Amino acid sequence: MANSKLTLSERINRAVAATTCEKIMSLHCLYHAGGIHREEIEEFWTKREDCTWSHNFGQMDNKTNYIECYADEQEANAVQIYEQVVPIYPEVSKVKDRRALIEVAMHLLASPVIEVAEDGQSAKGLWYTPGCIFSTLNPQKAKEGMWMWERYGADFILENNKWVYLNLKVCCDMAGMMDADNWPFMEDSGEPQSDKEEDSSKPDSSDVSVGIPGPLHYVLSNTQVPQERPYIPQPYRTFKETYSYATLTGIYEEEGK
Amino acid sequence: MTKQVMTDDVRIGRVWDILEIKNLMGRHAYYHAYDMHAEELDELWVQKPENQKSASFGQNWGYQVGMGIIRKNYVDLNIKWHQEDLDKLCDADPSLENCPENLGIGSMLMHILSTPYIEIAGDGQTAQGMWYSPGQVTFAYPDKVNALWMYEKYAVDFIKEDGEWKIWHLFVGTDFILGVGEDMTKQPVSDTPVPDQEPEGMDITIPMQAYTSRYNWSPYPAIPRPYETFGETISNGPEGHQELQKGGKD
Numbered sequence: 001m002a003n004s005k006l007t008l009s010e011r012i013n014r015a016v017a018a019t020t021c022e023k024i025m026s027l028h029c030l031y032h033a034g035g036i037h038r039e040e041i042e043e044f045w046t047k048r049e050d051c052t053w054s055h056n057f058g059q060m061d062n063k064t065n066y067i068e069c070y071a072d073e074q075e076a077n078a079v080q081i082y083e084q085v086v087p088i089y090p091e092v093s094k095v096k097d098r099r100a101l102i103e104v105a106m107h108l109l110a111s112p113v114i115e116v117a118e119d120g121q122s123a124k125g126l127w128y129t130p131g132c133i134f135s136t137l138n139p140q141k142a143k144e145g146m147w148m149w150e151r152y153g154a155d156f157i158l159e160n161n162k163w164v165y166l167n168l169k170v171c172c173d174m175a176g177m178m179d180a181d182n183w184p185f186m187e188d189s190g191e192p193q194s195d196k197e198e199d200s201s202k203p204d205s206s207d208v209s210v211g212i213p214g215p216l217h218y219v220l221s222n223t224q225v226p227q228e229r230p231y232i233p234q235p236y237r238t239f240k241e242t243y244s245y246a247t248l249t250g251i252y253e254e255e256g257k
Numbered sequence: 258m259t260k261q262v263m264t265d266d267v268r269i270g271r272v273w274d275i276l277e278i279k280n281l282m283g284r285h286a287y288y289h290a291y292d293m294h295a296e297e298l299d300e301l302w303v304q305k306p307e308n309q310k311s312a313s314f315g316q317n318w319g320y321q322v323g324m325g326i327i328r329k330n331y332v333d334l335n336i337k338w339h340q341e342d343l344d345k346l347c348d349a350d351p352s353l354e355n356c357p358e359n360l361g362i363g364s365m366l367m368h369i370l371s372t373p374y375i376e377i378a379g380d381g382q383t384a385q386g387m388w389y390s391p392g393q394v395t396f397a398y399p400d401k402v403n404a405l406w407m408y409e410k411y412a413v414d415f416i417k418e419d420g421e422w423k424i425w426h427l428f429v430g431t432d433f434i435l436g437v438g439e440d441m442t443k444q445p446v447s448d449t450p451v452p453d454q455e456p457e458g459m460d461i462t463i464p465m466q467a468y469t470s471r472y473n474w475s476p477y478p479a480i481p482r483p484y485e486t487f488g489e490t491i492s493n494g495p496e497g498h499q500e501l502q503k504g505g506k507d
Contacts, residue, residue: 012269019272026374034474092472100474108371108389130391134433136446136471145441178441179406
């Protein structure tokens with residue numbers, strides 16, 4: 001942050017806030033990898049209804065929709081996967097938390113930009129996430145692995161003296177099978193898009209019941225310049241004066257909605 | 258951690274602790290890449306005898322406990338492996354000099370640290386951290402160069418010795434290893450990411466399957482939670498492993 005008029009105590013406040021927001025973001029990644037989604041929403045998301053979670057495929061545009069998609073549907077998918085896997089590998093019955101039997105979504109965090117508002121009540125963060133998704137025991141009876149390079153934009157707010165998420169926007173740029181030549185340019189690099197052939201044995205992220213359908217962002221294409229999404233955080237005074245990562249992009253920008 | 262009003266000094270001290278721990282682990286990553294294992298143990302790991310005794314290095318196949326055995330494996334055995342590799346390379350290429358300066362020739366290890374999550378104990382004397390590590394390891398052999406992706410989870414306990422953070426318990430759980438250009442779907446499902454048993458020649462204090470990605474996500478090591486003193490959290494040493502807590506092992 002660039003404001004040099006802040007007192008030492010105010011700077012300390014912002015250093016603590018930035019460190020805390022980074023921790024929340026890492027905790028999100030760890031919870032997501034384990035499929036621990038319901039706890040994530042309860043522990044470090046806002047209690048407000050007007051929170052959002054966005055991906056290329058659309059936006060969960062309020063708390064109810066977010067819980068429905070990110071917790072309820074994911075848990076239902078886990079049950080479905082478990083029922084398909086257990087006849088093949090009975091040993092999975094000993095797994096206590098079956099939510100991770102879907103896959104491990106290992107979204108790593110790198111290259112953070114974190115801006116804390118001058119009023120200390122909100123913060124914005126941007127990360128690259130060079131990640132991957134893998135599974136060992138699954139209905140396909142074969143290991144699966146996929147690279148997935150994305151960008152995270154997060155709005156945090158200070159709520160009852162605790163930093164929590166308000167909005168999280170995920171922009172997927174590249175995805176492809178591990179490990180193949182020129183994987184960003186493989187035909188299935190647009191994994192989150194909904195127009196490809198579906199594997200009926202596996203829940204498809206494009207099937208989630210988002211309140212606002214996408215696309216809100218587009219994967220790498222040889223006919224497209226790099227997209228500035230999520231927007232790069234800039235120093236700001238109050239959340240009302242800056243943009244929100246809930247802002248609809250992609251098709252909505254093009255249609256002027 | 259109990260909610261209490263903290264002074265600015267205390268609050269910035271905790272932010273500073275996190276920065277120091279990030280640097281400490283960053284140094285570990287570079288020391289490891291540069292084969293500075295002896296320096297790493299002397300500079301970055303615990304030095305007080307009572308902490309050295311309980312220091313541990315855990316991997317998928319179990320735990321090394323105590324700095325003596327850690328040094329034997331991490332320093333001495335590593336040099337032995339490098340010497341064996343160099344001997345083979347020199348046999349294949351007589352122009353290559355077989356000297357200590359060439360140990361590790363052709364190899365490159367990068368265990369990158371990402372996704373840092375660090376909890377400082379309420380009493381400020383210990384800390385716990387977790388990182389995802391997207392890495393690559395490359396080794397040269399007389400007939401080929403072998404390059405592998407290696408994705409791991411790091412879980413680490415730190416303790417302050419005379420005001421400096423030191424590595425106390427290091428656990429590295431390997432999720433998968435994949436040849437660069439290898440199709441993961443062709444790996445047999447029965448293959449574990451690393452052998453169930455420790456590499457030949459490595460002494461292990463507690464051999465066990467401490468970590469596996471067979472069921473995808475491993476709940477061990479535990480994600481750090483806020484805590485007041487080390488006694489009330491789950492150690493990343495062997496005493497914190499659920500199988501050992503039950504009095505048995507896999």
